[in-house]
Amino acid sequence: MTSGSASYFDGVTSARHDVVVELGPGALHIRAHDGTMIGEWPYAELEHLAAPADVLRLGRARSPVLARLEVRDPALAAAIDERAHTVDRSGAGERRMRVRAIGWTFGATISLVLVAVFGLPALSDRIAPLIPLSVEHKLGLAVDAQVRAMLNPGGAARPFECGEGEAGRPGRAALDRLVGRLERAAALPIPLRIAVVRRREANAIALPGGHIYVFQGLVERARSADELAGVLAHEIGHVAHRDGTRSVLQSAGLSFLFGMLLGDFTGGGVVVIAAKTVVQSAYSREVEASADRYAVALMGRIGGDARALAAILQRIAGPGEPGIRILLDHPQAKDRAAAIDAAAAAAAAVTPQPLLAPAEWAALKRICG
Amino acid sequence: MIAAQSFRFRPGLPMNRDQASAAASAGPAASAGAAVRFVGEPRAYWRLLVRGAVLLALTLGIYRFWFATDLRRFLWSNTEIAGNTLEYSGTALELVIGFLIAIALLVPVYVGFFVLALNLGPAGQFVSVLGFPVLAFLGHFAVYRARRYRLSRTIYRGLRCHQTGSAWRYAVCALFWWTLILLTFGLAYPFAQARLERYKMRHTYYGDLGGRFEGSGLRLFLRGLPMWFMVVGPLLVAVAVAVSIDWGAVIAAGRQAESAADFAARLEGASSFFALMVIAIAAVGASLVAAALLFPVFQAMVLRWWISGIRFGGLSLRSRLRTGQVYAAYLRFLWYGLLLLLALAALGVVTFLGFGLVSGATGQSELTEIMGAAAAVGLYVAAMLGFSTLYQGTVKLALWRCGMESAEIEGAAVLAHVRAAGTSSSAVGEGLADALNVGGI
Numbered sequence A: 001m002t003s004g005s006a007s008y009f010d011g012v013t014s015a016r017h018d019v020v021v022e023l024g025p026g027a028l029h030i031r032a033h034d035g036t037m038i039g040e041w042p043y044a045e046l047e048h049l050a051a052p053a054d055v056l057r058l059g060r061a062r063s064p065v066l067a068r069l070e071v072r073d074p075a076l077a078a079a080i081d082e083r084a085h086t087v088d089r090s091g092a093g094e095r096r097m098r099v100r101a102i103g104w105t106f107g108a109t110i111s112l113v114l115v116a117v118f119g120l121p122a123l124s125d126r127i128a129p130l131i132p133l134s135v136e137h138k139l140g141l142a143v144d145a146q147v148r149a150m151l152n153p154g155g156a157a158r159p160f161e162c163g164e165g166e167a168g169r170p171g172r173a174a175l176d177r178l179v180g181r182l183e184r185a186a187a188l189p190i191p192l193r194i195a196v197v198r199r200r201e202a203n204a205i206a207l208p209g210g211h212i213y214v215f216q217g218l219v220e221r222a223r224s225a226d227e228l229a230g231v232l233a234h235e236i237g238h239v240a241h242r243d244g245t246r247s248v249l250q251s252a253g254l255s256f257l258f259g260m261l262l263g264d265f266t267g268g269g270v271v272v273i274a275a276k277t278v279v280q281s282a283y284s285r286e287v288e289a290s291a292d293r294y295a296v297a298l299m300g301r302i303g304g305d306a307r308a309l310a311a312i313l314q315r316i317a318g319p320g321e322p323g324i325r326i327l328l329d330h331p332q333a334k335d336r337a338a339a340i341d342a343a344a345a346a347a348a349a350v351t352p353q354p355l356l357a358p359a360e361w362a363a364l365k366r367i368c369g
Numbered sequence B: 001m002i003a004a005q006s007f008r009f010r011p012g013l014p015m016n017r018d019q020a021s022a023a024a025s026a027g028p029a030a031s032a033g034a035a036v037r038f039v040g041e042p043r044a045y046w047r048l049l050v051r052g053a054v055l056l057a058l059t060l061g062i063y064r065f066w067f068a069t070d071l072r073r074f075l076w077s078n079t080e081i082a083g084n085t086l087e088y089s090g091t092a093l094e095l096v097i098g099f100l101i102a103i104a105l106l107v108p109v110y111v112g113f114f115v116l117a118l119n120l121g122p123a124g125q126f127v128s129v130l131g132f133p134v135l136a137f138l139g140h141f142a143v144y145r146a147r148r149y150r151l152s153r154t155i156y157r158g159l160r161c162h163q164t165g166s167a168w169r170y171a172v173c174a175l176f177w178w179t180l181i182l183l184t185f186g187l188a189y190p191f192a193q194a195r196l197e198r199y200k201m202r203h204t205y206y207g208d209l210g211g212r213f214e215g216s217g218l219r220l221f222l223r224g225l226p227m228w229f230m231v232v233g234p235l236l237v238a239v240a241v242a243v244s245i246d247w248g249a250v251i252a253a254g255r256q257a258e259s260a261a262d263f264a265a266r267l268e269g270a271s272s273f274f275a276l277m278v279i280a281i282a283a284v285g286a287s288l289v290a291a292a293l294l295f296p297v298f299q300a301m302v303l304r305w306w307i308s309g310i311r312f313g314g315l316s317l318r319s320r321l322r323t324g325q326v327y328a329a330y331l332r333f334l335w336y337g338l339l340l341l342l343a344l345a346a347l348g349v350v351t352f353l354g355f356g357l358v359s360g361a362t363g364q365s366e367l368t369e370i371m372g373a374a375a376a377v378g379l380y381v382a383a384m385l386g387f388s389t390l391y392q393g394t395v396k397l398a399l400w401r402c403g404m405e406s407a408e409i410e411g412a413a414v415l416a417h418v419r420a421a422g423t424s425s426s427a428v429g430e431g432l433a434d435a436l437n438v439g440g441i
Helices: A074-083 A092-130 A133-151 A169-186 A215-222 A225-240 A242-260 A268-301 A306-318 A333-347 A358-365 B002-009 B042-058 B066-079 B092-119 B122-150 B167-183 B189-202 B218-245 B247-256 B258-265 B270-308 B323-361 B367-407 B412-417 B428-435
Strands: A005-010 A018-024 A025-032 A037-043 A046-049 A056-060 A068-073 A193-197 A205-206 A213-214 B037-040 B080-081 B154-156 B159-163 B204-206 B209-213 B311-313 B316-321 B405-411
Touching: A005 A074, A005 B367, A018 A068, A018 A074, A025 B209, A046 B042, A056 A074, A068 A074, A068 B412, A092 A242, A092 B066, A133 A205, A133 A225, A133 A242, A169 A193, A169 A225, A169 A268, A193 A215, A193 B122, A205 A225, A205 B037, A205 B405, A213 A215, A215 A225, A215 A306, A225 A268, A225 A306, A242 B092, A242 B154, A268 A306, A268 A333, A268 B092, A306 A333, A358 B037, B042 B066, B042 B367, B066 B080, B066 B092, B080 B428, B092 B428, B122 B154, B122 B167, B122 B405, B122 B428, B167 B189, B189 B204, B189 B218, B189 B270, B247 B258, B258 B270, B270 B311, B270 B316, B270 B323, B270 B367, B323 B367, B367 B405, B367 B412
Parallel strands: A193 A213
Antiparallel strands: A005 A018, A005 A068, A018 A025, A025 A037, A046 A056, A056 A068, A205 A213, B037 B080, B154 B159, B159 B204, B204 B209, B209 B311, B311 B316, B316 B405
16 A cells, blocks of 8 residues: 655644555545554545645545645655546646636627627617606706816806807807707607807717707808708707617616626726727717718708708818728718718708708807807 | 735735744744745746736636636745645635625616716716715725635635624725825825734734734834935925916916917016926926835835734744845836837837738728727737736735745744634625725735
8 A cells, every 4th residue: 555644734723743644445544653543535525725836735625624634745646646536736627627717708708798799789779768858858967067067178258158148149049940940840859959169179969868069160161051950950860869878878888898897907998998989989880870861851851951961071071081980980971971962862852942041041150259 | 005005905914834844843833033935936927927918818807817816826825834835725716706796786886876976967977076985985895805705715734814803894994094195195104004904913813813913103104204205305395386486477478478489578587487397397207206216115115014013922023025125026027028018019010010011002991990900909908918917927926925035933833723713704805806996916
């Protein structure tokens, strides 16, 4: 029978016992040097524990007492390894388990990414219509405060919103007339609140709860009331589709998925941000296209020129729009313009009439003074 | 400070040491200076780090449970105290389950914040201000509970360590002291550390042998004070200088000025303004340089102070950690980091030249753009994970090894009579710490 010396800790006190280990037919026999039997550990119950490379550390599986046997003698360790299948000195079993664990983590990663790409948009599409308008209104107020704080550089002598003072009043009246026509045709469940604000960029944004901000830069670059109306109709499309609420739901879901479940490693932050950006722009490309289709239909209903939206889009984008396409919120202006023109051509039955009289349009152009 | 922090929260090391070395096992109490050794192969540790980094990137971080468990197993089982090594008995699965439970507990908290923010309307943006102390509190709570888990998975000579005490109380104390640290520009740090460490060690046990902490906050304060002056002093000068400038006149001149020369002409006493600005910027620069140069000194000082304050019954520790060892670790990190940076820069140039050629030949297609974006993100992740790996392989490993090996033990005789006590505790604290991003190794 093979035997050798080892260190033994009984799991009750910290005293170390120098013992002799004998390899019996079905179990390890642990004896003190004077021959007294200390313990008998069946091979099937041995547990191989973490230890330095030159030590074989054994415990008893499922035992509440943490008795430990430490073998430094390589020959004895090899003999135990041969008899007990739970002892895995080569690490082959550990590697197998590890490969399985890695396989499962890959599976989990892929599943979570699929949830982010397909599950979340589907979920937010279903949930957004169920959210009561009163809640959307509150959400709008909260988002509105933040967006205003972000947009408004502050410190300027004039108010942030155009059309407040005496000089802007005719412009404001013209805007209200234009918005009124669009709003009646759109028949939205919530009232619109549209303002022109002093920002250089040619842009407009829609928030949850019916807030639409048109930037001064856009009004300046619009060449007709129809162009401005086209952009407004596009933003009204966002309100009608409740895109603001959907995007709040989606970004909350994405933050949870990527921020909490995944990406808690160094450098993970940017992966999370990149993943969110890519996934969100993929959502919003579809969202923008559908708002464009809404705008074409709405412009058709009020007898405006739906092609004007395509014209202003292309003018704002300028030739050869730079940047990386998948990271752009809006699909490329050229593609969008082509889609809008095609939809407008299919819908156009009557010749469009200008939406505002020349004098009114001139007043609207001067809304920011 | 971050690194020192996470090192200290790391294990709740059972610094207990047993008297007899393997050679003198027959002898009763060993004399002073029983050995602590680190027997791990750095090469094996690097292998774990590199494999872990690759898998972390590929699994978007889900692999972290296995990674942390691997690292701990390695560090614990290669730390030999008087001839016997520690054992880490935790498993990755425990961490996964702890994390899932923590998520289940945190989701209602986050949903609560969201609903509250929504209900308050425009005032809702202040909810995040309110949320910060709540999350900080939970973070400290998690740190204490995570320490409890790690201790209860630390086994030495067949007995486990454990931790009692209330995580709620600890979190209240920690929040109070960290507020004080912020309010005193760091001057309260030594007292906070002494106080919090006393609480932790008073509730730390190896078997039935209770620990305590005897490091004095005042001593750390007095030792650290010169460093504080060197770092914060220049900042105070900068603030004083900035306050003395008549900003109203400067802004008015800036509004009217057409050019830099015009600005100087309009501003009365422009030369003194420029001189003051130069002084303020130089002071801030001096403060930053001092902070960078002194950080290893600070870290070594705190580590030495912390180890030397640990007691278990009649056993006491004393650290002879040399500041030069910590500097050496940081220099190695900087050197490797420089090499990594050069390698990544070369890789980046080659990649983007390649993309330039491809898109030049075929025109801008959506596919090349997607691949370009993916390559940029991939390079960034490689850089971040690379630096983190280098940091863990140089600085963190060196701090662990030098901290251990510099420790001397007196009165190790008490370790011969320790009896088993305590049970294993759950990994929910670890999961919370993970979800709140306050976990260390």
